[in-house]
Amino acid sequence: MSFQSLLHTAALESLQQLYGQSFEATDFQVTATKPEFSGDYTIVFFPLLKKLRRKPEELGNELGEKIIALFPEAFTGFNVIKGFLNLQLADGNLVQFLKENSNDPSYGKKVSNGETVMVEYASPNTNKPLHLGHLRNIFLGWSMSEILAANGYQVVKSSIINDRGIHICKSMIAWQLYADGATPQSTDTKGDHFVGDYYVKFNDVYQQQIAELTASGMEKKVAEKEAPIMKQAQEMLLQWEQGDEQVRALWATMNSWVYEGFDKTYNRIGVGFDKVYYESDTYLLGKEYVQEGLDKKILFRKEDNSVWIDLQDVNLEEKLLLRGDGTSVYMTQDIGLAIQKFEQYPLKKSMYVIGDEQLHHMKVLKAICRKLGFPFADDIFHLSYGMVELTTGKMKSREGTVVDADDIIEEMAGTAAAHTAALGKVEGSTEEALSKLYDTLGQGAMKFYLLRVDPKKRMVFNPEESIDFHGYTGPFVQYTYARIKSILRKANVDEQRFEFSVSTENLFKLEKELILLLENYGSILDESAREMNPSIIANYAFSVSKLFNSFYAEHSVLQAESEAKKSFRLALSMMTANVIKSSLKLLGINVPERM
RNA sequence: GGCCCCGUAGCUCAGUGGAUAGAGCAACAGCCUUCUAAGCUGUGGGUCGAACGUUCGAGUCGUUCCGGGGUCACCA
Numbered sequence: 001m002s003f004q005s006l007l008h009t010a011a012l013e014s015l016q017q018l019y020g021q022s023f024e025a026t027d028f029q030v031t032a033t034k035p036e037f038s039g040d041y042t043i044v045f046f047p048l049l050k051k052l053r054r055k056p057e058e059l060g061n062e063l064g065e066k067i068i069a070l071f072p073e074a075f076t077g078f079n080v081i082k083g084f085l086n087l088q089l090a091d092g093n094l095v096q097f098l099k100e101n102s103n104d105p106s107y108g109k110k111v112s113n114g115e116t117v118m119v120e121y122a123s124p125n126t127n128k129p130l131h132l133g134h135l136r137n138i139f140l141g142w143s144m145s146e147i148l149a150a151n152g153y154q155v156v157k158s159s160i161i162n163d164r165g166i167h168i169c170k171s172m173i174a175w176q177l178y179a180d181g182a183t184p185q186s187t188d189t190k191g192d193h194f195v196g197d198y199y200v201k202f203n204d205v206y207q208q209q210i211a212e213l214t215a216s217g218m219e220k221k222v223a224e225k226e227a228p229i230m231k232q233a234q235e236m237l238l239q240w241e242q243g244d245e246q247v248r249a250l251w252a253t254m255n256s257w258v259y260e261g262f263d264k265t266y267n268r269i270g271v272g273f274d275k276v277y278y279e280s281d282t283y284l285l286g287k288e289y290v291q292e293g294l295d296k297k298i299l300f301r302k303e304d305n306s307v308w309i310d311l312q313d314v315n316l317e318e319k320l321l322l323r324g325d326g327t328s329v330y331m332t333q334d335i336g337l338a339i340q341k342f343e344q345y346p347l348k349k350s351m352y353v354i355g356d357e358q359l360h361h362m363k364v365l366k367a368i369c370r371k372l373g374f375p376f377a378d379d380i381f382h383l384s385y386g387m388v389e390l391t392t393g394k395m396k397s398r399e400g401t402v403v404d405a406d407d408i409i410e411e412m413a414g415t416a417a418a419h420t421a422a423l424g425k426v427e428g429s430t431e432e433a434l435s436k437l438y439d440t441l442g443q444g445a446m447k448f449y450l451l452r453v454d455p456k457k458r459m460v461f462n463p464e465e466s467i468d469f470h471g472y473t474g475p476f477v478q479y480t481y482a483r484i485k486s487i488l489r490k491a492n493v494d495e496q497r498f499e500f501s502v503s504t505e506n507l508f509k510l511e512k513e514l515i516l517l518l519e520n521y522g523s524i525l526d527e528s529a530r531e532m533n534p535s536i537i538a539n540y541a542f543s544v545s546k547l548f549n550s551f552y553a554e555h556s557v558l559q560a561e562s563e564a565k566k567s568f569r570l571a572l573s574m575m576t577a578n579v580i581k582s583s584l585k586l587l588g589i590n591v592p593e594r595m
Numbered sequence: 596g597g598c599c600c601c602g603u604a605g606c607u608c609a610g611u612g613g614a615u616a617g618a619g620c621a622a623c624a625g626c627c628u629u630c631u632a633a634g635c636u637g638u639g640g641g642u643c644g645a646a647c648g649u650u651c652g653a654g655u656c657g658u659u660c661c662g663g664g665g666u667c668a669c670c671a
Contacts, residue, residue: 472619553635
């Protein structure tokens with residue numbers, strides 16, 4: 001049981017003994033004591049004053065005395081200010097807690113709860129390489145998966161690849177027209193970039209053709225439809241749908257180039273998937289449920305034979321599910337895939353990491369599933385996040401105004417190298433070890449930067465300013481870890497077997513605060529899963545590092561006042577390192593042993 | 596226009612209805628013969644977008660308004 005819930009229980013019991021009536025959770029709150037007051041945890045008991053008709057000082061003192069009388073080993077002192085009762089935890093408690101957990105690398109991790117959740121993320125189109133916006137999505141998805149796993153869930157990481165449609169045909173037609181048989185191999189280009197270049201090429205030609213047509217007197221809107229290259233792309237999409245062998249072959253080839261490129265990026269940033277769905281396999285799903293819905297009269301047909309669902313009773317609009325010609329729309333296949341996921345896995349939750357421009361779409365998806373009578377409708381969760389924009393405006397692949405994922409990953413590693421060189425910390429390491437370090441630090445900076453902000457807030461990225469390595473950053477947390485490891489190496493402790501002798505000396509303020517913060521890790525884990533918010537973890541990892549660095553500056557570990565104290569501080573350092581390492585892992589960030 | 600999200604220090608952001616609203620960056624002043632200065636300590640900087648309301652208590656809850664964004668496709 002956590003210290004906080006221990007106090008909650010103690011307070012409930014004390015109140016009952018004192019006043020002989022039952023109390024509810026809303027009668028008082030237990031919070032961490034603000035640093036400017038003495039004490040560790042605070043009972044806020046304003047609401048009780050009315051209920052019991054007592055003065056604050058009286059009630060506070062009675063309650064404080066009762067708690068200490070009932071739990072003398074846990075609490076050693078208290079003070080009352082207005083409606084706040086500040087309790088002091090016994091140092092012995094904290095030392096005992098540290099003793100039990102300091103050398104447990106999986107401290108905080110919950111045991112399996114037997115429930116499975118799916119997290120769908122990344123979900124790229126196959127006509128262009130990944131950019132910074134995708135990275136926010138990917139890191140969020142990966143991080144949420146890790147957080148849920150640490151909370152005891154079995155996690156299935158999934159991705160739906162948008163591998164068909166007009167956008168792919170644009171790259172394909174441009175390649176056919178202008179590549180002259182070039183391939184990623186022949187041009188020494190990463191596959192996704194190679195295909196993306198032809199997507200840009202398509203758009204260049206398209207714009208030029210529109211300009212020519214409008215110059216010869218055609219209206220712009222007509223020109224946009226009549227441009228020859230656009231017509232060719234549409235023709236190609238038609239051929240794809242009819243299963244034209246040549247088109248399908250080209251499509252398969254170009255997609256394979258893209259996948260090869262994506263895999264390189266995924267590998268570098270250390271993410272992956274347990275289940276990959278392809279839209280070319282799923283885009284016909286959902287149709288059978290339309291027939292079922294029609295039979296049950298949940299759906300209806302209009303004069304033109306199109307099929308709709310009426311959601312006006314839940315404050316949404318009428319939504320089309322099948323066109324008049326019987327073809328399906330995006331929503332139809334999304335319903336089909338949603339169903340398939342629950343059929344394939346025993347899911348407790350199905351989570352989608354998708355940008356907030358699709359909030360409405362996901363709301364409608366849930367509403368339709370509910371209406372069609374699927375009980376899983378309420379187990380669908382949309383982790384929506386704000387767009388990443390640039391100081392120069394929105395990122396648009398077809399206009400080339402994007403921060404490319406591979407570029408920024410490489411750039412961050414370069415920045416890490418520059419910082420390291422400037423600090424003169426490159427001696428005595430192999431080329432290989434250094435390159436690995438730079439990648440760890442660069443990615444630490446980038447991942448932390450993208451995850452430290454509440455997902456629902458949109459972000460503006462300035463490509464002119466590189467991501468920071470000081471202050472509230474990944475490298476700051478990583479640095480704290482490396483510092484601790486350096487101490488532990490010098491002390492020659494076996495981290496797996498280390499046991500410290502219990503110190504009878506009083507704890508210093510910073511020591512106490514640090515233990516309390518480490519103790520809080522479990523509830524932070526809960527909260528980040530419940531709120532679907534990795535920034536809570538980032539925030540926490542920073543707080544732990546910040547506090548440890550203060551402790552480090554104030555107290556010496558290796559030159560401690562006594563052997564017992566040294567041993568205690570080694571344990572405290574070890575546990576801090578463990579918590580930093582596991583919380584960063586939840587963000588997809590690795591820790592360096594030295595830096 | 597309807598609905599949703601955001602608005603907190605110059606900038607980027609924290610802040611389960613509780614005490615004097617906190618960090619980082621930027622600025623300024625200190626701290627490396629002592630465990631890694633990618634660090635630590637301190638100073639300055641606020642009408643929490645505005646008003647009204649609920650409450651013992653509001654940055655937090657409600658209403659209205661202002662500003663920014665998104666969305667309301669037989670696009671994906």
